[in-house]
Amino acid sequence: MSGKESTMTASKRALSAVVGVLLMVAVVGVVGFTLHSASADPHKKLYATKTAETIVVDGKTYPKATITMGVYADTAQAKEMGYNTINKKDYVQYGPSSHIVLPAHTYVTMTIHGYDGGEKLNAPFFGKVVGTVGGTMNVDGVDVTEIPADQVQHTFTIHSLPSSNRDPLFVNIPLQHVDEGDNGFLPTKDPGTNYKGHTMTFSFITGGAGEYVWNCEYPCGDGTYAKFGAAMSAYGYMSGKVSVA
Numbered sequence: 001m002s003g004k005e006s007t008m009t010a011s012k013r014a015l016s017a018v019v020g021v022l023l024m025v026a027v028v029g030v031v032g033f034t035l036h037s038a039s040a041d042p043h044k045k046l047y048a049t050k051t052a053e054t055i056v057v058d059g060k061t062y063p064k065a066t067i068t069m070g071v072y073a074d075t076a077q078a079k080e081m082g083y084n085t086i087n088k089k090d091y092v093q094y095g096p097s098s099h100i101v102l103p104a105h106t107y108v109t110m111t112i113h114g115y116d117g118g119e120k121l122n123a124p125f126f127g128k129v130v131g132t133v134g135g136t137m138n139v140d141g142v143d144v145t146e147i148p149a150d151q152v153q154h155t156f157t158i159h160s161l162p163s164s165n166r167d168p169l170f171v172n173i174p175l176q177h178v179d180e181g182d183n184g185f186l187p188t189k190d191p192g193t194n195y196k197g198h199t200m201t202f203s204f205i206t207g208g209a210g211e212y213v214w215n216c217e218y219p220c221g222d223g224t225y226a227k228f229g230a231a232m233s234a235y236g237y238m239s240g241k242v243s244v245a
């Protein structure tokens with residue numbers, strides 16, 4: 001081996017080591033980016049609107065805030081109701097965001113316009129209204145404490161993640177389904193949805209700041225995993241985040 005050849009070999013070795021390190025950096029970067037994208041919010045956050053009013057509940061005064069969401073049978077129905085979803089799959093879905101942000105220590109009044117039909121809850125517990133002020137919700141102008149298990153379209157259920165340093169927050173809202181005839185959904189009596197759905201309104205009080213989640217407890221996915229597939233196991237359709245800030 002001549003002196004010149006061994007120098008070339010050494011520089012080649014150095015080059016391949018550099019290329020190897022760069023490749024590893026690239027692989028780590030791609031993996032990191034993939035994991036980050038997988039857990040990233042699919043939608044822009046939806047912030048509750050604080051109002052100038054206050055309300056007294058059990059002797060304590062709370063500021064008030066409101067937030068409105070909709071739940072749709074599919075992409076076409078969402079569009080018809082004025083919500084252009086960015087979700088790629090044509091599943092049942094909540095909108096306009098799967099990540100809601102609520103102010104802390106506030107009386108939050110939430111309105112959900114529900115446009116979907118339904119079958120039957122497999123857990124009757126989720127037909128009950130839980131965690132609201134007064135234990136009720138309002139459906140098209142009428143206060144109720146539950147929805148029969150065979151009249152639910154979806155549920156909006158806020159719950160906590162395992163943690164010891166977060167105020168408890170659990171809210172369960174069953175949504176009244178839209179009746180179906182031979183040619184699809186039948187008109188309702190609710191002007192709030194242009195007679196295409198039902199309007200559910202309810203209020204609850206947030207605690208301190210913390211991260212929570214919400215999901216639908218009605219198994220509205222496809223046949224995989226006993227209707228817990230598809231929309232139920234894809235992030236951003238029937239599940240999302242609740243930030244109390």
Ligand SMILES: [Cu+2]
Binds near residue numbers: 153216238
């Ligand atoms: Cu659902």
